[in-house]
Amino acid sequence: MKGFGNYSKEIMRHFTDPKFVGEIKNPDGVGEIGNMKCGDVLRISLKVKNDKISNIKFKTFGCVAAIASSDVLCELAKGKTIEEAKKISNAEIIKELKGMPSIKEHCSVLGAGALKKAIKNYEEKGNSNS
Numbered sequence: 001m002k003g004f005g006n007y008s009k010e011i012m013r014h015f016t017d018p019k020f021v022g023e024i025k026n027p028d029g030v031g032e033i034g035n036m037k038c039g040d041v042l043r044i045s046l047k048v049k050n051d052k053i054s055n056i057k058f059k060t061f062g063c064v065a066a067i068a069s070s071d072v073l074c075e076l077a078k079g080k081t082i083e084e085a086k087k088i089s090n091a092e093i094i095k096e097l098k099g100m101p102s103i104k105e106h107c108s109v110l111g112a113g114a115l116k117k118a119i120k121n122y123e124e125k126g127n128s129n130s
Helices: 009-016 064-077 082-086 090-096 106-124
Strands: 029-034 041-049 052-061
Touching (some): 009 064, 029 106, 052 064, 052 082, 064 090, 090 106
């Protein structure tokens, strides 16, 4: 069953009521990525405790799919170890959203890329337990 246009109900739920929107004060890691072609910009901030992502937030300037992808990414990453979070893929994001129009799949790639940048930023600060 489809929601608004070609978007699944799951995409619309994460778009209209995102749980992880915002910014973390004094984050342990920050990652920002943009797509010049479509204009979407995504910023992820995270807190890490005992090598697990204890809190994660996003700020996204973008379309319905970009905002929904960002929210699902945070949902998938929260509570995971750093190593587990590194393995989150755009395919997992799309699966959680119950599909996505192929023209919008780049939005899920942005999310996975921003998370990897935030983790890299965290590790470069010397916070890594590895």
